[in-house]
Amino acid sequence: MRTLVRVALALVAMCLPVIAGAESRLVSDATQLERALSQASAGGVIELRPGDYQLERRINLREPGTEAEPIVLRASIPGTAVIHSRHSTAIKLFAPHWEIRDLDFRGDGGGNHALHIVREADHVLVEGNRFRNFHAAIKANGEGDPRRFPDHVQIRRNVFVNDAIHTTRWPVVAIDIVGGQGWRIEENFIADIAQGTPGRHGSPGFAKGGAANAVFDRNLVICEWRHTGQRRIGLSLGGGGTSPGVLDRREIGDCETCPESVNSQMTNNIILNCPQEPGLYLNRAEGALVANNTVFNAYGIQGRFPETRATVVDNLITGTVWARDDAELETEGNVATGWFDTAAYVPGLRDELIQRIGYYQERYPSWIPERIARWTQSAIEGTADWAHNSLLGQRHAPMERWLLAPGLGDLRLDEPDARPLGSGSEPPRVEHDFCGQPRQGRADVGAIQYSAGTCHLPTELERRHGRLFSDL
Secondary structure, three states: OHHHHHHHHHHHHHHHHHHHHHHEEEEOOHHHHHHHHHOOOOOOEEEEOOEEEEOOOOEEEOOOOOOOOOEEEEEOOOOOEEEEEOOOEEEEEOOOOEEEEOOEEEEOOOOOEEEEEEOOOOOOEEEOOEEEOOOOOEEEEOEOOOOEOOOOOEEEOOEEEOOOOEOOOOOEEEEEEEOOEOOEEEOOEEEOOOEOOOOOEEEEEEEEOOEEOOEEEOOEEEOOOOOOOOEEOOEEEOOOOOOHHHOOOOOOOOOOOOOOEEOOEEEOOEEEEEOOOOOEEEEOEEEEEEEOOEEEEEOOEEEEOOOOEEEEEOOEEOOOEEEEOOOEEEEEOOEEOOOOHHHHHHHHHHHHHHHHHHHHHHHOOOOOOHHHHHHHHHHHHHHHHHHHOOOOOOOOHHHHHHEEEHHHOEEEEOOOOOOOOOOOOOOOOOOEOOOOOEOOOOOOOOOOOHHHOOOOHHHHHHHHHOHHHHOO
């Protein structure tokens, strides 16, 4: 009997390293990475050593994890493993309970998506990564027959940035969510997402296509950070709309003109320098809550179409809160510096006039000399720029007086009795602020609860993102 026990213990001891090896794998190159991912199972951890990983093909993740034992893909040292992809999609997730952490994704040339999340990929966590130079870094939608949509996905504490304007036939948007329920997009830094194709917009992120109970909270968006130009809109519920055949109909049912989002929220977000577009945009957003956001150098908050029924409360914005095309916006406690809703038409009108003058000058040079065309275009640009920041436009002056340097991201108080202080709801509609500080008593208007303590953006970004932000 004792001999049998010894043999059994020896066999268990021999198996332990194998089991541990199956659960945790350390990889050093793209070949090892692809092999490890193809063999992954619930509870497995795949760690990437520091270095560059050039993917030669799309990787499909079909093996499910579980709630108790997710499958984890991460860098051994945060931010030191760089995954390069020049293909349409780097990694496509089909299965639930995956965690993707601490990686640096680079789109080389034709990189469209870093992550494409589809079908049964519920409860996926994407946290602490950097996504650089993709058209649409994270894409999510339904697939299959019947169409199945991923639910309860978390996109948290990531960095999204493009080094240049992307001129492409594909949408240019950092986070592109079509359908799904219970998505949370929190504490991300998103900058310089711009589309160069005429007539199209770049966007930091949207949830549309019948998306339900989506939350955008505590994100920092800088539309124009290190490069400028083109039409750059802020965060959106509804985006630019969705084709009927790809809608998630679980919450919206069989409708002709359908809501793009249902019961979703945008709270505690800071949106800076989207000079030609609204900072927050609601397109057929049913039951939306837009609360305690700060928008500077953008045309405030816009809701469009009868399907939009939203509560807009305690936001600090340049421009106005504008209900267009029969949208219904219930507003309370907002501090908006603009006076005229229709001032938001100025950038589009300017672009149209400049384009027409250039067109006619090329076709009829004897009628419109080039010198006159240039002078006229310059006069139109100057007038539009003046209107943009004047009493007729966004009107930056009040926020520039209350805050130290809002255009540069310094939202610390410069005026001790600034109007946003204590001007919001009591009790607060949102329990925390951009830095996670509690809101108590009467809320301050905007994303920061100044009475709760110091919330300085550079310090908060360093805490959230570390080297993935600091070495940009």
